[in-house]
Amino acid sequence: MAGTEIKLTEQRRVILEELRKVRTHPSADAVYDLVRKRLPRISLGTVYRNLEAMSERGMIRKLGGCQCQMRFDADVTNHYHVRCLKCGRVDDVAVETCEVLERALRERSDYAILGHHVEFIGFCPSCRCAGEDERSDQPEGAGER
Amino acid sequence: MAGTEIKLTEQRRVILEELRKVRTHPSADAVYDLVRKRLPRISLGTVYRNLEAMSERGMIRKLGGCQCQMRFDADVTNHYHVRCLKCGRVDDVAVETCEVLERALRERSDYAILGHHVEFIGFCPSCRCAGEDERSDQPEGAGER
């Protein structure tokens, strides 16, 4: 199922195109909004179904994270992410992926390791300014929906 | 709010004790089941509220991940996790945390970096056996709830 062929319907094509246009790692809902500008009658279910189908086939990437809302990325090359604790923004990160980690684990674990994700957490440029007194009261985030 | 004092009510004490007993990184719901054996009248809302309150104060750790269900860990020292793609099981991992990563990023990013998580993905010992033909049809997971 993971490598099965997939027909590129209009809906799927537009979803993929829109996802490739942005660097914001949008949620399914945000993708829906983008796509709806071009296909006003598309249904949210279709967006979910196709994001899922495409991520199963490695065409896009599905990002987990500390929130309850998935985010998607058209860039399927290995790379890491930073997530802002305050506003939830997700950015790509400019550090090499660390294959050593994976090799080390393979030797010490009974799991069949397929890959790994790294997510840094912190405050994005906008949010870090919005609270530059000390570092006491700001971190009330971590839980938006 | 992150460092505020917290009163150790009976409910909170039991939640913490039960969480410390297990190595399974239980979900809120699973914690609820554990705690209910000792406090049958506790409400699920209380469990959620207190898990949240305690993780805000660094007393426990809240794990995100590729699923839509949070998991909790009483071990707040820095360590990484493996998650089974098939059954969702989460284990601790025996590799050193990689502070180099964080230092590298601090130099190249405008974010205020607070920390990072690493999550390996793969198949746990039980699940890897349950499909050892090749590697074609099994990975239909990645989407349990």
Added chain:
DNA sequence: ACAACTAATAGGAATGATTACTATTCGCGG
């Protein structure tokens, strides 16, 4: 052009995790 078939879709209902709300209870100082 047309019937037969299959895969995909729209739209809405259902589900599951989490949060919000509210009346009640608990713990404590006076």
Added chain:
DNA sequence: CCGCGAATAGTAATCATTCCTATTAGTTGT
């Protein structure tokens, strides 16, 4: 014992996501 603020139980509401079903689009053979 009384008053008061914090915490709780129980339940309703919310939000993301998935499921269901009738309809549509695309394909193949005639």
